[in-house]
Amino acid sequence: MTALLLGAAGVAAGTWVGGWVALPVAGAFAGAWQGWRLRRNASTSRLRGPAATAALAGTAGWAVLLLAGTVRGPVAEVAHLAGGVLGGLPGAAFFAVTLLFAGLLAGTGGGAAGALVQLATNAAPASRQGE
Amino acid sequence: MRPLLRLVGWSAALAVVLVPASRRSGPLPALGPLLDPVHGVWNAAYSAELPESSSATVPGLGDSVHVVYDDRRVPHVFASTSSDAYRALGYVVARDRLFQMETQTRATAGTLSEVAGEALVEIDVEVRRLGLAEAAKRDFEMLDRDDPQLAEALQAYADGVNAFIGDLSPGDKPFEYHLLGADPAPWAPVHTFYLLKRMGWTLAFAPVELLKERVAARVGPQAADALFPADAPIREPIVPHRGARWVGAHVPPPVFPDPGEVSSASGFPRPESPSPVLGSNSWAVAASRSASGNPILAGDPHLSLTLPSTWYEAHLVVTGEIDVYGVTLPGVPGIVIGFNRDVAWTFTNTGADVLDYYRERLDDPDAPSRYLLDGEWTPLTMRVEHFRGRDGAVIRSDTVRSTHRGPVVDVDGEAMSLRWTVLEGQNELRSLMDAAKARTVDEWLDAMSAWHAPAQNGLVAGRDGGIAVQSAGYFPLRPPGARGDSVQDGTTRASDWLGRTARFPVAKNPSQGYLASANQQPYDPDAEPDYLGADWPEPWRALTINELLRYRASHSAAELEAYQTHPTSIRARTFRASFLTVVDQMAEQGRVAPKVAEAAGMLEEWDGGYDPANERAVLFETAMEALEDGLWDELAVPGDDRRTATPREDILWLLLGQPNSPWWDDRRTPATEDRDAVVAEALTAALDELRREHGPEDGGGWAWRNFGQHNIHHLLRLPPLSRLRLSTASGPGLLNPMSGTGTHGASWRMVVELGDQMSARGTYPGGQSGNPASRGYDDRLTHWVAGELEDLRFPRTEAELRAAGLVRAKLVLTPPRP
Numbered sequence A: 001m002t003a004l005l006l007g008a009a010g011v012a013a014g015t016w017v018g019g020w021v022a023l024p025v026a027g028a029f030a031g032a033w034q035g036w037r038l039r040r041n042a043s044t045s046r047l048r049g050p051a052a053t054a055a056l057a058g059t060a061g062w063a064v065l066l067l068a069g070t071v072r073g074p075v076a077e078v079a080h081l082a083g084g085v086l087g088g089l090p091g092a093a094f095f096a097v098t099l100l101f102a103g104l105l106a107g108t109g110g111g112a113a114g115a116l117v118q119l120a121t122n123a124a125p126a127s128r129q130g131e
Numbered sequence B: 001m002r003p004l005l006r007l008v009g010w011s012a013a014l015a016v017v018l019v020p021a022s023r024r025s026g027p028l029p030a031l032g033p034l035l036d037p038v039h040g041v042w043n044a045a046y047s048a049e050l051p052e053s054s055s056a057t058v059p060g061l062g063d064s065v066h067v068v069y070d071d072r073r074v075p076h077v078f079a080s081t082s083s084d085a086y087r088a089l090g091y092v093v094a095r096d097r098l099f100q101m102e103t104q105t106r107a108t109a110g111t112l113s114e115v116a117g118e119a120l121v122e123i124d125v126e127v128r129r130l131g132l133a134e135a136a137k138r139d140f141e142m143l144d145r146d147d148p149q150l151a152e153a154l155q156a157y158a159d160g161v162n163a164f165i166g167d168l169s170p171g172d173k174p175f176e177y178h179l180l181g182a183d184p185a186p187w188a189p190v191h192t193f194y195l196l197k198r199m200g201w202t203l204a205f206a207p208v209e210l211l212k213e214r215v216a217a218r219v220g221p222q223a224a225d226a227l228f229p230a231d232a233p234i235r236e237p238i239v240p241h242r243g244a245r246w247v248g249a250h251v252p253p254p255v256f257p258d259p260g261e262v263s264s265a266s267g268f269p270r271p272e273s274p275s276p277v278l279g280s281n282s283w284a285v286a287a288s289r290s291a292s293g294n295p296i297l298a299g300d301p302h303l304s305l306t307l308p309s310t311w312y313e314a315h316l317v318v319t320g321e322i323d324v325y326g327v328t329l330p331g332v333p334g335i336v337i338g339f340n341r342d343v344a345w346t347f348t349n350t351g352a353d354v355l356d357y358y359r360e361r362l363d364d365p366d367a368p369s370r371y372l373l374d375g376e377w378t379p380l381t382m383r384v385e386h387f388r389g390r391d392g393a394v395i396r397s398d399t400v401r402s403t404h405r406g407p408v409v410d411v412d413g414e415a416m417s418l419r420w421t422v423l424e425g426q427n428e429l430r431s432l433m434d435a436a437k438a439r440t441v442d443e444w445l446d447a448m449s450a451w452h453a454p455a456q457n458g459l460v461a462g463r464d465g466g467i468a469v470q471s472a473g474y475f476p477l478r479p480p481g482a483r484g485d486s487v488q489d490g491t492t493r494a495s496d497w498l499g500r501t502a503r504f505p506v507a508k509n510p511s512q513g514y515l516a517s518a519n520q521q522p523y524d525p526d527a528e529p530d531y532l533g534a535d536w537p538e539p540w541r542a543l544t545i546n547e548l549l550r551y552r553a554s555h556s557a558a559e560l561e562a563y564q565t566h567p568t569s570i571r572a573r574t575f576r577a578s579f580l581t582v583v584d585q586m587a588e589q590g591r592v593a594p595k596v597a598e599a600a601g602m603l604e605e606w607d608g609g610y611d612p613a614n615e616r617a618v619l620f621e622t623a624m625e626a627l628e629d630g631l632w633d634e635l636a637v638p639g640d641d642r643r644t645a646t647p648r649e650d651i652l653w654l655l656l657g658q659p660n661s662p663w664w665d666d667r668r669t670p671a672t673e674d675r676d677a678v679v680a681e682a683l684t685a686a687l688d689e690l691r692r693e694h695g696p697e698d699g700g701g702w703a704w705r706n707f708g709q710h711n712i713h714h715l716l717r718l719p720p721l722s723r724l725r726l727s728t729a730s731g732p733g734l735l736n737p738m739s740g741t742g743t744h745g746a747s748w749r750m751v752v753e754l755g756d757q758m759s760a761r762g763t764y765p766g767g768q769s770g771n772p773a774s775r776g777y778d779d780r781l782t783h784w785v786a787g788e789l790e791d792l793r794f795p796r797t798e799a800e801l802r803a804a805g806l807v808r809a810k811l812v813l814t815p816p817r818p
Helices: A002-018 A022-040 A050-072 A075-085 A091-130 B002-022 B031-035 B082-109 B118-130 B132-146 B148-167 B175-180 B190-204 B208-219 B221-227 B428-436 B441-450 B540-550 B557-563 B570-588 B594-605 B617-635 B649-656 B675-694 B781-786 B798-803
Strands: B053-057 B065-070 B075-079 B280-285 B296-304 B312-318 B322-328 B337-339 B343-349 B355-359 B370-373 B376-379 B381-388 B394-402 B408-411 B414-420 B456-462 B467-472 B506-508 B514-517 B709-714 B723-727 B744-746 B749-754 B758-763 B807-814
Touching (some): A002 A022, A022 A050, A075 B175, A091 B002, A091 B031, B002 B031, B031 B175, B053 B148, B065 B798, B075 B082, B082 B118, B082 B132, B082 B148, B082 B190, B082 B312, B082 B322, B082 B807, B118 B381, B118 B394, B132 B148, B132 B190, B148 B428, B208 B355, B208 B617, B280 B456, B280 B467, B280 B540, B296 B337, B296 B343, B337 B749, B441 B456, B456 B749, B467 B514, B557 B749, B557 B758, B570 B594, B570 B617, B570 B649, B570 B675, B594 B675, B617 B649, B617 B675, B723 B781, B798 B807
Parallel strands (some): B053 B807, B075 B312
Antiparallel strands (some): B065 B075, B065 B807, B280 B296, B280 B514, B296 B744, B312 B322, B337 B343, B355 B414, B370 B376, B381 B394, B408 B414, B456 B467, B467 B506, B709 B723, B749 B758
16 A cells, blocks of 8 residues: 555656656555565465556556546546547547556556566565575 | 566556557547646636636837736737737737637648648648748738838737747646647747738638639620629619619620530539628618717628638727727737727728739640730749648648739639739738728728728728718729630730729718718719629628618617618528519410429518528528529539539529520420429429428428528637537528538628717637637537627726726736846
8 A cells, every 4th residue: 555655646746846757666666565565475466566556556656647637627628629629539438548658658667667577576585595 | 477478468558558659640639638627628717717817028118018807708908008918919819819820820831730630631731722821921021121110019919929838837828728739839920911812712712704604605705794793783883873783794605616616624624612601791870870869880891701700809998099999919919890980990801803813834734834915925933832741741842833913823724824912012900900090981081091802891890970981992903905704814914903993982971961881882883893803701781681671761870780780681581582473474375284383482481581490481482592502403413413614693683574584595405495394393392391301381490590690710620619409599691690501600790880979799619718628619609590699798997997997817928027
């Protein structure tokens, strides 16, 4: 949960400051965190793997931003227009595409980072044994 | 091994997602920047409405400028100097219409492919061959020397636009830029001239000589002259002369060429495109014909209807110098149509023939470098144009050739050069700026003397009681005997223009107490026989408005407003009567088929109206189409349901008076038809078609709302951003006109009463905002569709507007701190 919350906050803050590239970056941090926790605590559910955690964080982070956006202007109208222009999608589908994209990008970033952590933590005991 | 494989797998998946996230994929822009909830397309939601209070810094300002937006989102610009006012106008127009400004500039410069990709490169090629942007650059380069004050105004406006662009964060750019994955380009002062050239292209590119050549190839030159005459048979000129006159004339029969002589190019020319209704209305009543005793002016220019709209409303105030309200073209630092405290003005297109084609002889048809002139091979001027794609790479090159007259173009496989006033020196902006400051009708007319192209009928009314109309523009002075409605010989300088005509058609304070202009022939040819143009727009709107104004002693502003959407037309009255007369005559002779009588009975029930609920207008229009189809079979293109050209309806009126003319014979049938047979067939066909496709006549399927629809497309023709199938009380020949596609119509309706206080109402089909997510994108459409105008706010000060409780938002523009 910590990784998810921190990841979502990172995605939201990172997007606000730096744009969409925050998705894979914050997703990678969330994934790495979760991957490290998994290594330390084997009882942690596999459903909360690095990729899933990061994907959820990405989706949640952008969902929060869109929700906050509704206070600032007609977000649903933009979804309707943009969805219509880009392939005749209904507004709800454009919301879904946006959140799916966020989940995919953050999730793949998180998956890669989690795998890297796993590789590194696997290698570390081996190298210590070699000493 | 498995952790490594997992790392490789996830990395590959990340890379796969990152590609469409960061790069364009076909028509889709990069998804990352597009979908970003803060900086992407969603940002359009956050800038949809104006903040109540905002400020910005604009380089070059001499003092702070207060911009107060009223309840209709119109900016009232209060500035200390005119330069500051134009700077602020650039900023506020860009704030609402930046994408439109850039798109229309690129459409003239031939650089659309740089933002929209290769699909539009052919449009760019066509535009650059005409040389509009080159002509704009030439004019602009002369400006520093000829009119430094205007050059300064253009620079100030550009500074304002660029200050707005400079303030934009990547996410703040307008909606369409996100969709295209593009960024706004800086605005240059010359871009204003591009837009003026584009207006010239829209309003003054009417190659009647090519039309007549194509028709002559089908039916002979005499017939072509009669079908597309220089003088309108039905006359109600702009410069008043003996009222309305319907001048009958014999239409010579078609003469068909020997099939052996007909080449595929000239014998079966390309069919015409659907012709839009491009015209405008304007009228003014003098104090003597006004119910209130104040002059009243009404205007509604008809143009292609788009979203965002062609026009943008604004009010500029510079104490002691400018106080002008009206509509501007986004990108032009000035009010084009509007009013100040003393005069009001509007325009209709003159439609004069200001474009001539010359048939050239070139040394090499494939790669010409010289043209024959007075017996000598003369070098062509050549310019190589490069066209770039989205990534900046050259995707196409083209060599544009010109003679001393103008660009060489391919016309049905022949090389022709063209000379066109729009491509020659211009200073329309000077006219507009001076017109905005005019205190009297005479001062306004003087201001318009600098107007060059496109030729416009400027109608003005003054608070001093005067009214006037002047067809301002550069009218070619051709060699003796030469007319612009035939292609000229390009091999001799004897064909060249000699200069410009010295006289403009003008009428001032006529005894009839009113003036009206609806693109009709400006002069009655009996009063002024000089050639000014040919194939003038049809006379119906001019006849209708003259009739409305003539037969009532006085008119109120509310009545003039109602006339703009008057529900019937003289066209409908004329041809309905023709149908019924022919059927009556046939009935007297006992040769009316029951179905013809039935259709005629329905037309008799018709009140001539085109309101959305009317169930008879469609029968009339369908019968008119069938009548023209039966009449103009000689101009039909084999294998195509279109015609080479369709003569004006006043030629149809002439032929209805010649029942045995050979034109009535439909050569596609073995029988020999006369007028009565074609009229009967048209009524029968119309009735059958409507019942077959739209059900019984009183079942709702015939309601005009199903046919009379306006379609207002977004500039990119994106349906979600367009407003389509709008049922309006409009139709062919009405003062509120509509073409077949419904894409043209009244682009700005305005009525101004010039009393002690100016009182004005207006509206246009769209809204001030270019942001499709904004309420201001189309908030005026409801009024426009209903034919209603809104009160225009014309405060002298910000406090006046504030006291009336009409302030919606405020923007303060300040100079940068030293």
